[in-house]
Amino acid sequence: MDSKENGVDNGAEQSGRRGFLSKSAALGLAGVTLGLVACKEEAAKGGEAAPQKAGASKEIAPGQLDEYYAFISAGHGGEARVLGLPSGRTLKRIPVFNTDCMVGWGVTNESKAIMGTKADGSLKYTTGDTHHVHGSYKDGTYDGRWLFVNDKIHSRLARIRMDTMECDKIVELPNVMGFHGLFTDKCDPVDTKINYTTRVFCGGEFHIPLPNDGRDLDDPTKWGTLFSCVNAETMELKWQCRIDGNNDLVATSYDGKLAASNQYNTENAADLNGMMAAERDACVFFNIERIEALVKAGKFTTIGGSKVPVVDGRKAANSDPKTAVTCYVPVGKNPHGVNASPDGKYFVCSGKLSPTATVIELKRVLAWFNGELKEPRDAVVAEPEIGLGPLHTAFDGKGNAYTSLFLDSQCVKWNVDAAIAQFKGDKTAKVIIEKMDVHYQPGHNYSSMGETKEADGKYLNSGNKFSKDRFLPVGPLHPETEQLIDISGSKMHLVADHTAYSEPHDGIIVRRDVVKTRQIYNMDDFPNAVKPENAGIERHGNKVHVRLMSQAPAYSMPIIKVKKGDEVTLTLTNHDKVEDLTHGCALPTYNINFIVNPQETKSVTFKADHAGAFWLYCTHFCHALHLEMRSRFLVEA
Numbered sequence: 146m147d148s149k150e151n152g153v154d155n156g157a158e159q160s161g162r163r164g165f166l167s168k169s170a171a172l173g174l175a176g177v178t179l180g181l182v183a184c185k186e187e188a189a190k191g192g193e194a195a196p197q198k199a200g201a202s203k204e205i206a207p208g209q210l211d212e213y214y215a216f217i218s219a220g221h222g223g224e225a226r227v228l229g230l231p232s233g234r235t236l237k238r239i240p241v242f243n244t245d246c247m248v249g250w251g252v253t254n255e256s257k258a259i260m261g262t263k264a265d266g267s268l269k270y271t272t273g274d275t276h277h278v279h280g281s282y283k284d285g286t287y288d289g290r291w292l293f294v295n296d297k298i299h300s301r302l303a304r305i306r307m308d309t310m311e312c313d314k315i316v317e318l319p320n321v322m323g324f325h326g327l328f329t330d331k332c333d334p335v336d337t338k339i340n341y342t343t344r345v346f347c348g349g350e351f352h353i354p355l356p357n358d359g360r361d362l363d364d365p366t367k368w369g370t371l372f373s374c375v376n377a378e379t380m381e382l383k384w385q386c387r388i389d390g391n392n393d394l395v396a397t398s399y400d401g402k403l404a405a406s407n408q409y410n411t412e413n414a415a416d417l418n419g420m421m422a423a424e425r426d427a428c429v430f431f432n433i434e435r436i437e438a439l440v441k442a443g444k445f446t447t448i449g450g451s452k453v454p455v456v457d458g459r460k461a462a463n464s465d466p467k468t469a470v471t472c473y474v475p476v477g478k479n480p481h482g483v484n485a486s487p488d489g490k491y492f493v494c495s496g497k498l499s500p501t502a503t504v505i506e507l508k509r510v511l512a513w514f515n516g517e518l519k520e521p522r523d524a525v526v527a528e529p530e531i532g533l534g535p536l537h538t539a540f541d542g543k544g545n546a547y548t549s550l551f552l553d554s555q556c557v558k559w560n561v562d563a564a565i566a567q568f569k570g571d572k573t574a575k576v577i578i579e580k581m582d583v584h585y586q587p588g589h590n591y592s593s594m595g596e597t598k599e600a601d602g603k604y605l606n607s608g609n610k611f612s613k614d615r616f617l618p619v620g621p622l623h624p625e626t627e628q629l630i631d632i633s634g635s636k637m638h639l640v641a642d643h644t645a646y647s648e649p650h651d652g653i654i655v656r657r658d659v660v661k662t663r664q665i666y667n668m669d670d671f672p673n674a675v676k677p678e679n680a681g682i683e684r685h686g687n688k689v690h691v692r693l694m695s696q697a698p699a700y701s702m703p704i705i706k707v708k709k710g711d712e713v714t715l716t717l718t719n720h721d722k723v724e725d726l727t728h729g730c731a732l733p734t735y736n737i738n739f740i741v742n743p744q745e746t747k748s749v750t751f752k753a754d755h756a757g758a759f760w761l762y763c764t765h766f767c768h769a770l771h772l773e774m775r776s777r778f779l780v781e782a
């Protein structure tokens with residue numbers, strides 16, 4: 146077996162690849178690297194020295210189940226994905242903002258109603274760009290109820306039920322463009338009995354005219370960005386807060402009092418050079434209790450046709466800390482990423498164009514809001530130099546942070562307490578514990594249960610933006626890599642490379658016992674369920690309702706007859722009760738294909754605009770007589 150075959154890189158080959166990579170990165174990012182401050186940290190290249198076992202101890206043998214679920218975004222594929230970890234097996238792809246003909250997402254009436262339609266019934270959008278997936282919380286950890294995921298393109302928030310792992314609601318944010326960062330709250334800021342998620346915070350990244358109706362096109366200085374709060378239960382907008390600068394990622398505190406977003410464009414600039422002008426940018430904190438008090442007191446405006454209350458969080462309106470709703474804490478240049486430590490004490494903001502991570506103590510931010518801290522910057526308790534191009538930070542629950550270094554193609558493990566001691570002047574503090582090479586150019590990383598109080602320090606996933614030659618080539622576009630790193634011991638070690646089809650951003654790793662899925666649906670949850678008493682064909686003028694049932698290996702009607710020109714609604718209820726006994730329903734030349742799971746009902750509406758005989762058939766293998774499961778759909782001329 147050569148070195149490549151057993152998945153272990155030899156050093157020479159690896160350094161060759163890395164050399165090529167760093168050269169291409171420097172070229173591609175010429176403008177950006179100019180802005181980089183040299184990193185003084187001369188940490189050893191821990192990764193090459195670290196033992197890279199082939200992962201035998203982590204192998205999930207056939208028939209064995211994984212320890213964790215990973216719920217990840219699929220970037221501009223528009224869906225969410227479910228993996229088993231540590232195996233990296235893809236368990237499910239959940240269509241959200243994309244269309245998917247396997248399940249019929251974007252095909253059925255039910256999915257179209259969730260996705261949103263135009264007046265003619267066609268889909269309003271068929272594209273999406275998911276970046277962030279976060280779960281709902283109870284008592285500081287996942288409650289297994291919901292996942293939330295953003296669409297950056299059309300500024301939509303979607304909710305996924307974790308029991309069925311299907312999207313059940315989507316809302317479009319008004320007066321926002323480039324909805325990027327997203328995080329659920331973990332507690333109510335006032336009522337501590339509400340120790341579970343009731344809000345979802347959404348950061349708007351791009352400045353736009355407010356409202357965006359053709360005004361101010363030539364004057365970007367008048368444009369603005371909003372931070373939005375959505376009711377997690379109803380998925381309706383609660384309020385928005387207008388800010389100076391922009392929002393990027395979002396984090397929330399465990400006590401529910403604070404949410405924050407890192408800002409790389411405090412300059413309010415409209416071009417690249419302008420956005421890199423300032424030496425420092427900021428992390429903007431939102432005082433949730435005060436914002437909601439203003440809304441309650443009617444101290445808000447609205448924008449354009451939107452009725453959503455908009456509170457003013459700009460600096461000019463918030464100079465007095467005791468009444469301010471926002472606090473802008475200066476951090477390193479053009480930061481990317483803000484993450485909450487599992488002990489509830491700190492947010493960490495990475496520098497991106499500064500080789501630093503900024504540690505902000507939440508207690509001090511609250512002190513600033515009480516008028517007890519002189520400057521917002523005084524909330525910073527550490528700012529270690531950790532490497533080039535720091536982006537996102539994960540935690541192990543043992544006091545260590547793991548930050549992805551995009552330009553260095555590394556993951557750096559550092560100690561938060563040591564960083565704080567160093568910031569206070571302790572020159573002996575050993576902040577950097579280990580640097581490990583990842584392949585290559587990591588974006589997000591995330592650890593097992595790392596965004597909860599139950600962070601267990603077992604696994605870290607590094608979502609790498611380039612795989613280069615880690616995998617067989619598949620044409621000009623390569624798959625990306627998800628690298629699973631065992632962080633349970635004193636040294637990190639690489640457990641596995643998983644491919645990720647373009648392109649991975651954020652995700653969460655959830656203990657499997659948290660997730661409780663349904664075995665079958667409940668027929669009564671579908672008001673349009675077809676039962677023996679209403680099955681058949683009903684006609685009102687040229688509107689025809691075909692009510693069909695499935696039970697392996699047959700549909701309830703062998704012949705379905707309609708007339709050319711009819712508007713046909715076909716509703717199908719699956720009467721099979723056995724777990725996983727799903728049927729499909731495809732209608733050739735009519736562009737219809739969807740599935741119905743056990744006890745589930747779906748419907749489609751279409752115009753029977755061409756005559757002929759069409760075999761309506763089952764697409765999902767269900768029975769020995771699956772191929773025979775078909776009915777004649779006859780359209781009379």
Ligand code: K7E
Binds near residue numbers: 276277481588649651
């Ligand atoms: Cu990919 Cu979270 Cu959109 Cu960073 S963001 S990588």
Ligand code: CUA
Binds near residue numbers: 697
């Ligand atoms: Cu029913 Cu295949």
Ligand code: CA
Binds near residue numbers: 422425479
């Ligand atoms: Ca900037």
